Structures are given as C-alpha cells and as structure tokens.
Amino acid sequence: MxxxxxxxxxxxxxxxxxxxxxxxxxxxxxxxxxxxxxxxxxxxxxxxxxxxxxxxxxxxxxxxxxGVFFEPVADDLDDALSGARVKWVAIPDDSPVVGQTIGDVGIRTRTGISILAIERADQIIANPTPETQLLADDVIVVVGEDDAHQELDTLLSRS
Structure with missing residues (x-):
C-alpha cells in the first residue's frame, strides 16, 4: 500500500x-x-x-x-458503556492541570472521563491513582461518552 x-x-x-x-x-x-x-x-x-x-x-x-471505537452490541452489556469512546489526549504545556494530581483536578467528577493510562515519554503508567501527577506533554488514555470528552477538552484548555 x-x-x-x-x-x-x-x-x-x-x-x-x-x-x-x-x-x-x-x-x-x-x-x-x-x-x-x-x-x-x-x-x-x-x-x-x-x-x-x-x-x-x-x-x-x-x-x-x-481500533479504539467501542460500541457495545450485546443487549446484556451495561448501558453505562453504550457510546463509550477510548481516546488518547495530549495535555498541552499551558493546560491548567499541569502539575496537579488526578484527584486534585477531579477529572472523573468534573467530566465523567476515566483515565485508563498515561503515556509519559517512554513510560506507560497503567491505572494511574488519584495521587498521580499530570505533566505537560503527557498523553492520557481516557474512556467516556462524547459529551464527557468535550468536557475534558474544555477542562484541559481553560486558562
């Protein structure tokens, strides 16, 4: 190809x-x-x-x-996962969350997004804890519905 x-x-x-x-x-x-x-x-x-x-x-x-689109098709799956999307989101250098911990920012509470992992340089932090600090240029692997992803974009870009 x-x-x-x-x-x-x-x-x-x-x-x-x-x-x-x-x-x-x-x-x-x-x-x-x-x-x-x-x-x-x-x-x-x-x-x-x-x-x-x-x-x-x-x-x-x-x-x-x-391969990151997730749309459950079985009727017996939890309705909470319907429409969930996994995305890789870079944290901008000027983001207000830089230097704060996941818990301090309250990402899940404020946006509905769950952080699955963090790609930091050559390191992968799987299942980060609320005490994990967010750094500039981190790439967070997150899951949530479209509205939650929009809320996360707003949170990461607020000045």
Whole structure:
C-alpha cells in the first residue's frame, strides 16, 4: 500500500492510498473540515464519490480503523458503556492541570472521563491513582461518552 499526500491550494489536502491488489482510495480534506471520499478501481478510470463526511463522522471512522471505537452490541452489556469512546489526549504545556494530581483536578467528577493510562515519554503508567501527577506533554488514555470528552477538552484548555 502506498500513500500520497498532495496540497490542493484553496481547497485542502488530498490523500491517495493505492493498494497492491488494485484500486485507489482517495480522501480530500477540505479547508472547512469536510471530507470527500472516492474510490477508483482502474488507474485509467474515473473516481466514484462514495460519501462526504463531516469532522465528527470522520473522527468516528478514524477510531474504527484505529481500533479504539467501542460500541457495545450485546443487549446484556451495561448501558453505562453504550457510546463509550477510548481516546488518547495530549495535555498541552499551558493546560491548567499541569502539575496537579488526578484527584486534585477531579477529572472523573468534573467530566465523567476515566483515565485508563498515561503515556509519559517512554513510560506507560497503567491505572494511574488519584495521587498521580499530570505533566505537560503527557498523553492520557481516557474512556467516556462524547459529551464527557468535550468536557475534558474544555477542562484541559481553560486558562
């Protein structure tokens, strides 16, 4: 598989993925955040537009390909997990949570997000405790519903 990226002035970026068995998958990411997705079977043929996706739908598709999208399908699973998403979130250098502990920030209480792990440089801190300090450039692995992820984004970026 080969991936080619092309800047499209005034439009955005085009990503073309060529597969060894044939066919080309193309995604055009427009400057407005929308994505158009195309497929071409034959190198000499025309591309067929498959669909257009907004930023939120594109993010869900990326999560599926990345293997982090979680949508329970069995009826007997706990309803609390329905719609849960696992995400990797970088803590910005200027975030107000830098230097504080997980417990002091109250991430779960304030956002509904649970921290599963912290990636810190070459180290993984699995199941961090409330006493674990949050540092700039930490990547926290979190689980929660979409609304909780939005609350976390707001909490991490408050000044």
């Amino acid at each position: 080969k991936v080619f990226e092309t800047q499209l002035p005034g439009v955005g970026r085009r990503y073309q993925v060529s597969f060894p068995d044939g066919g080309t998958f193309t995604i055009v990411v427009h400057n407005d955040g929308s994505r158009k997705v195309f497929w071409r079977d034959d190198p000499d043929g025309d591309s067929e537009e498959l669909f257009t996706a907004g930023e939120r739908d594109a993010q869900k598709l990326a999560e599926i390909f990345e």
